[in-house]
């Protein structure tokens with residue numbers, strides 16, 4: 001993805017996702033059939049029981065209702081662990097899809113091909129991760145990719161996890177995928193501390209490898225998709241507007257919203273492996289409740305941001321308003337109207 005440099009950087013006034021969706025980012029299961037050594041056991045050892053179907057679907061119902069009231073499209077982003085291992089997962093996807101909700105998943109693609117053939121129609125977005133040390137069958141990964149490529153409603157992306165000691169093999173696979181399948185592809189550098197209290201330093205790569213990872217792209221899909229959550233409308237204090245992505249904000253160091261009104265919790269929610277519900281992954285206000293609660297009260301007012309770095313895509317795409325600038329602007333308008 002091209003990073004748009006924001007050269008003059010006027011003050012930011014407001015940020016809004018173009019997706020128009022009510023987004024629920026849900027860590028549904030910490031069970032995985034792979035054991036990637038760069039992945040913390042807490043993300044894959046199945047130590048937390050996934051919610052039973054009835055609990056999951058009740059929470060889905062609440063979100064469908066809430067989205068309906070707000071006039072937004074419900075969008076569920078399921079991650080793990082490996083979500084396709086959940087026995088009821090297809091049933092849950094079907095239920096959401098039949099109620100006009102969208103579903104995006106992150107997966108290692110290991111589920112049998114027939115599962116993908118039966119379920120791609122419920123998936124509006126899939127991000128597959130390629131893990132070279134655990135993968136049993138590269139051709140299976142390509143076959144699954146072809147199913148997702150052919151699904152016209154599915155935005156399809158692949159992350160190749162670039163294990164430093166297998167860098168050339170990972171790159172060779174990325175090139176094979178690029179030739180055989182149209183999708184966006186990112187060569188992902190690995191970081192230490194992934195899933196264990198925040199990432200720390202990057203694994204060692206040569207400058208040449210760094211450049212290869214930066215430059216590599218897939219072949220763009222030939223499908224038309226509605227805007228994604230990551231696409232933002234940004235309003236500046238000088239009255240200008242521009243479309244940026246959450247990646248642009250990170251690249252431009254525009255990730256400090258302390259003192260702003262943040263609508264995470266109103267237009268988005270996150271759910272942890274244990275079922276706790278938070279406004280956002282920064283978790284600054286503590287849990288709102290749990291999917292296991294009989295009555296769940298969702299927030300109706302924005303929160304004041306107190307967290308210095310808004311780090312992940314989910315949090316960055318929540319609506320944010322720089323209330324200090326808005327009130328200055330309103331005062332100026334009031335004065336000129338006197």
Ligand code: SF4
Nearest residue numbers: 032034036039044081
């Ligand atoms: S596939 Fe993903 S969740 Fe599973 S062990 Fe690897 S990184 Fe962790």
Ligand code: SF4
Nearest residue numbers: 262282305307310315
């Ligand atoms: S860090 Fe948290 S509170 Fe602050 S803007 Fe991001 S999501 Fe909102």
